[in-house]
Amino acid sequence: MAHWLIKSEPSSYSWDRLVADGCTNWSGVRNFTARANLKAMKKGDRIFFYHSNEGLAIVGICEVAKEAYPDPGDETGRFVQVDIAPVAPVPKPVTLVAIKAEPKLADMKLVRQGRLSVSPVTEEEWRLICRMGGVKA
DNA sequence: GCCAACGTTGGC
DNA sequence: GCCAACGTTGGC
DSSP: OOEEEEEEOTTTSOHHHHHHHSOEEEOOOOOHHHHHHHHHOOTTOEEEEEETTTTOEEEEEEEEEEEEEEOTTOTTSOOEEEEEEEEEEEEEEEEHHHHHHOGGGTTOHHHHTTTOSEEEEOHHHHHHHHHHTTOOO
């Protein structure tokens, strides 16, 4: 199973809102690298939910509920969306500061390519961040 | 609110 | 197909 990280500004769509909604379509991605990642997602893959601009931390874990399908909001028909559902909150949100302070996470896409909104997370990174966040395995 | 990074667009 | 201009993202 692959792991991923998606970002959202809490002011536009927060973790709390995802929990309240139970499921949502992750649309509006207009970046080819991010799109490639969306397309690679498989049902059941786990995803870190990161709050950008405010909070700056990984606050929750969600999963792919439906694999990539066309984003109806995209007039060009080139982009896709997936459906995601919340799995569990991260008890101790893992901040960007903490991630940057951890040498083992220095190569994370989140750090290396800050603007990418959908990025892959390696197995090692996933486990370490879960530990840092107090997530039970 | 500013600014740096970087991806996309469009003219040539 | 290259490259400059532009727009957007996101950390600070």
